[in-house]
Amino acid sequence: MHQQFKECIEECLACMTECNHCFDACLKEEDVKMVAECIRLTRECADICSFAATAMASGSQFSSQICQLCATICEACATECEKHAHHHEHCKKCAESCRKCADACRKMAS
Amino acid sequence: MHQQFKECIEECLACMTECNHCFDACLKEEDVKMVAECIRLTRECADICSFAATAMASGSQFSSQICQLCATICEACATECEKHAHHHEHCKKCAESCRKCADACRKMAS
Amino acid sequence: MHQQFKECIEECLACMTECNHCFDACLKEEDVKMVAECIRLTRECADICSFAATAMASGSQFSSQICQLCATICEACATECEKHAHHHEHCKKCAESCRKCADACRKMAS
Amino acid sequence: MHQQFKECIEECLACMTECNHCFDACLKEEDVKMVAECIRLTRECADICSFAATAMASGSQFSSQICQLCATICEACATECEKHAHHHEHCKKCAESCRKCADACRKMAS
Structure with a gap:
């Protein structure tokens, strides 16, 4: 497997895990x-x-x-999470992971 | 997140990638x-x-x-991949990843 | 394909769609x-x-x-949706679909 | 839900089932x-x-x-299945389902 693939796969899987964790944490917030x-x-x-x-x-x-397509959805998710980044650490980390994944995916797609 | 979760998630994602790579490599083999x-x-x-x-x-x-359930399916996949491990490096690596993941999943489940 | 499989597949796909619709409708409720x-x-x-x-x-x-496993998760989803069935039509329909799917899955599993 | 969504969802789920059935049937063919x-x-x-x-x-x-994207992948799958449609009934049915799904998805996307 090409190194570029490997890096992009890793960013996707890291982003997947941060998103799933943020999904859970958001559902447990006081103001859902x-x-x-x-x-x-x-x-x-x-x-x-x-x-x-x-x-x-x-x-x-x-x-x-x-x-x-993944880059597009990652950007949208990052933009939304950033709105809550000063309140929720999980949103901040999720947004960062989404931006990194979007970058890697765009590089792959080009 | 508990450390045990983190390790099991990582084994699952590593196994997922090895399995998908083995899927691709098997489809390209001479004797499919x-x-x-x-x-x-x-x-x-x-x-x-x-x-x-x-x-x-x-x-x-x-x-x-x-x-x-994941442990059960990982074991079955490992057992099948091991039959071809001496011929195909990708099956060997996949089998190893499946065994590690099955171990981590059993620990989680207990 | 056996007829029993066909029916169970149909229940699963119908339940999948109701659950996804209920997910969306819940996120749009006043009291999330x-x-x-x-x-x-x-x-x-x-x-x-x-x-x-x-x-x-x-x-x-x-x-x-x-x-x-699908039957177990369907039952849990139905039980939760039923709590909101008198308020939200989408929860009522989702609960019904989950119960039917759980039944079909249990029959399949036995 | 709009009727157009409903129809496209149904085509997607029907295509999903035909593809999974064709996947299984192809793996059981003499000439894999x-x-x-x-x-x-x-x-x-x-x-x-x-x-x-x-x-x-x-x-x-x-x-x-x-x-x-779904329409693009459905078309590619249909084109491949059609090569085997005269030999394998499951490929013929799968190709038809893929073409119908691609049509519905293109209508949705426009």
Whole structure:
């Protein structure tokens, strides 16, 4: 496997785990309503990250297009999480992971 | 997150990647028929590993039961991959990753 | 494919769709906090339903064990949704779909 | 839910099931090597169909982009399955299901 694939897979899997952790932590917050969009996006972001990692690891001919979509969803998730980053440490860490993953995916897609 | 969760998540994600890589490599082998069951099991094992990692990272109340099932499928995948381990390096590495993941999942489930 | 498989796959896919719809509708409710556990469980239930349908359709040797786990998660999701069934039509419909799917999965698993 | 969503979700779930069934049937064929690309693509097509159905049912803002990608993968899977349609009934049925799903997804995406 190319090194570039390896790095992008690792970013996707790290992002998947941060998103799933943030999803859980948001559901346990006092003000769930404020993070409702965060809950929605962390779920979707975790799922596309898993799908992108699977595509790259299994040599999919669609890896570029899937990584492009993954980058788009990661950016949206990061933007939402950043709104809550000063309140919730889990949102801050999730946003950082999403930005890194989006960068790696864009590099892959190009 | 507990350290034990963290380690089990990492084993699941590593196993998921090895299984997906083995799936791809098996499909490119000269004798695909010989590794047909390997192809079937690496797919299923990759998918349950992703599901188990998601459950643990998002604090699922079903993490134990999911990890128990994951251990069962990992063992079956390892047993199949080991049949081809002397021929195919990817099967050897996949089998090792499956055994490690099964161990981590059993520990989690207990 | 056996008729029993076909019916169970259909229940799983119907339950997956109801759970995903309920997940969305819960996130749009005025009182999100009240349905936080519903959001968590509908996600997990949708995912195991998809996994169970995949297993059955692709002739997995683990179909029984996966359906057993699916039944357990469906029951938990139904029990949670029923708490909100008098307030939210989407929770009522989701609970019904989960009970039907749990029944079908238990029959499959036995 | 809009009727158009409902129809597209149904096509995605039907395609997912046909792809998973074709995956299984291809792995049991005498000449597995001949259908190796079919095995690869039915897996990926089943997974993106499940992801697209989830996105639509849960009101994802990325439904259009996901359906666009789903249409692309469905077309590739159909083209591959059609090569074996005269030999294998399961490939013929799978190709038909993929074409119908691609149509529905393109309509959704536009």
